[in-house]
Amino acid sequence: MPNLSSPSTAVRRTAVAAALAVGVAASMPACTSAEPTAGEPTASPSTSAPSSGAAPSPTGAAPSDSRTPAPDATGDADPILRGERQIVLRPVGSFESILAVDAKGRLDLTDGDTDKSLFVLLPADGNRYQIRTAKAHNGAEPDCMGLRDNGSAPATVVAAACDTRRAGQLFTIEKTKEKSEGRPTYTISGEGRLHLRATDREGLTAQPVGEGDAGEGLTFDFVDNGAAPPGPGE
Numbered sequence: 001m002p003n004l005s006s007p008s009t010a011v012r013r014t015a016v017a018a019a020l021a022v023g024v025a026a027s028m029p030a031c032t033s034a035e036p037t038a039g040e041p042t043a044s045p046s047t048s049a050p051s052s053g054a055a056p057s058p059t060g061a062a063p064s065d066s067r068t069p070a071p072d073a074t075g076d077a078d079p080i081l082r083g084e085r086q087i088v089l090r091p092v093g094s095f096e097s098i099l100a101v102d103a104k105g106r107l108d109l110t111d112g113d114t115d116k117s118l119f120v121l122l123p124a125d126g127n128r129y130q131i132r133t134a135k136a137h138n139g140a141e142p143d144c145m146g147l148r149d150n151g152s153a154p155a156t157v158v159a160a161a162c163d164t165r166r167a168g169q170l171f172t173i174e175k176t177k178e179k180s181e182g183r184p185t186y187t188i189s190g191e192g193r194l195h196l197r198a199t200d201r202e203g204l205t206a207q208p209v210g211e212g213d214a215g216e217g218l219t220f221d222f223v224d225n226g227a228a229p230p231g232p233g234e
Contacts, residue, residue, distance in 0.1 A: 193208065
């Protein structure tokens with residue numbers, strides 16, 4: 001993690017956070033492919049969706065919201081994990097990078113301005129979730145992230161039509177013992193216990209992780225960016 005007490009780092013951090021906050025509009029990409037394939041996913045055009053009126057912020061300064069979440073059966077009152085907030089997915093230890101859907105429909109690291117970096121975590125069953133884009137584009141519905149098998153290469157994560165019947169779209173989110181800037185941190189794993197890992201060298205991939213592996217890029221924090229917009233049918 002960067003030394004936040006360093007003046008040069010603080011100035012750089014403020015500049016980067018400001019650039020991301022100003023450049024990132026609260027709108028998300030959509031992919032028309034119903035099933036991730038070995039080829040490149042195609043991003044569908046965009047439609048307007050109700051806006052929360054707040055630009056994405058990777059810094060943790062969440063817009064105010066008056067809703068008070070009720071605890072569920074397990075006593076979990078975290079509105080992010082209840083699908084009530086739109087969030088930025090930030091790899092822990094990364095000063096500039098966040099996750100966003102790129103022009104080819106892949107979820108990957110970005111350190112520049114983007115309007116494709118807001119997501120909603122939708123509870124599916126137990127501690128498994130769909131990771132859905134917060135907004136839809138061009139008359140389509142929001143997309144969900146899903147695993148893509150790349151043969152001998154590490155799996156990647158791509159946008160596709162949301163379908164809870166697809167095991168590749170269900171991710172297990174587990175809280176770690178560490179915090180990042182006061183926020184809880186999590187590991188995210190998909191089908192076959194493939195863990196999402198974000199590194200500057202490979203970008204975002206999904207790989208098997210051995211027990212006790214505390215390697216680079218395995219933890220993420222969720223930066224609150226306000227109330228989640230209504231999903232399809234809401």
